[in-house]
């Protein structure tokens with residue numbers, strides 16, 4: 001078998017395409033394969049799929065292909081252009097790799113597979129391409145994925161803010177809570193940012209939204225109420241965000257009590273911060289005794305802790321009216337605790353209670369998107385390569401968007417022999 005025939009078989013090249021020449025450069029460890037086509041062909045117009053006469057050739061394209069053994073492999077081709085009476089002079093559907101990609105479909109898919117597992121730097125090293133080339137493959141993958149993604153609003157969504165890098169910059173993330181994927185990434189965490197997401201959909205489409213998990217954050221509430229019909233019954237304040245208000249209050253009580261005790265010369269509360277913040281069942285065995293003796297001391301922090309532990313029960317209640325009744329009793333207790341931070345947190349919860357108890361019906365939290373958080377932390381750790389916010393956003397869509405990322409050649413042939 002000669003080398004041209006071998007490569008024709010390996011690369012599945014079919015007539016009217018054929019391999020004209022193969023150059024093997026042992027010194028450079030590189031193989032160049034030149035593909036041409038037979039004369040007397042007709043060319044398919046990519047718009048109407050009819051075959052017409054060839055117009056001319058586009059300039060030569062060079063595609064990087066998967067390495068053959070240890071050698072880098074390149075495919076050279078001059079794609080013919082078609083002269084369609086309806087659509088004019090057109091480039092053909094890409095046969096070897098996408099237009100503007102400089103990679104064959106197979107090589108580009110390989111870069112994407114590696115990038116899904118590694119940082120950009122590692123991808124570039126492993127694929128033996130530049131950072132810019134591997135980033136280009138990732139960007140094209142996201143563009144492709146977003147284009148292929150069906151236009152549909154998820155029925156259960158989560159809205160979350162994520163801080164990026166330093167400098168208190170935020171992004172608004174919208175999750176699809178069914179698939180656990182990121183549906184949208186928007187700049188900053190203002191009302192407009194979330195409105196841009198909703199504006200992609202009509203009111204009829206947004207009517208299908210059943211529930212929205214979010215923080216008690218006014219801009220998100222306002223945006224959702226402005227766009228989602230019946231939002232009042234659909235917004236569910238994220239239980240972990242609600243708990244955070246109470247946890248912060250417990251921490252404030254501890255801090256001020258610790259300060260006072262220290263002034264009096266006792267360091268009872270030193271090193272106890274997490275004992276009060278952990279849920280009771282999560283206190284490690286080796287600290288249980290210490291914690292019990294602290295609780296016996298009748299501290300203000302101990303009272304704040306009891307109030308915090310009690311509100312956790314709220315989310316185990318099945319019926320909305322029972323949740324309301326439970327909250328009412330808890331609220332009375334909290335607001336009579338003479339612990340200012342606790343009173344303040346109780347008032348915050350009360351102001352938002354209508355959309356805390358919607359949990360009874362929808363039972364959603366943004367923790368359903370927990371896998372996403374892990375991935376985003378990973379993206380942030382690898383973020384040294386991300387030169388700006390747009391890059392960070394692209395990386396989130398790439399890793400968390402659940403998109404169909406891979407390039408595919410057209411199912412129809414681009415060339416046909418002229419029939420006589």
Ligand SMILES: [Zn+2]
Pocket residue numbers: 045046047048049050084085086087088
């Ligand atoms: Zn046409």
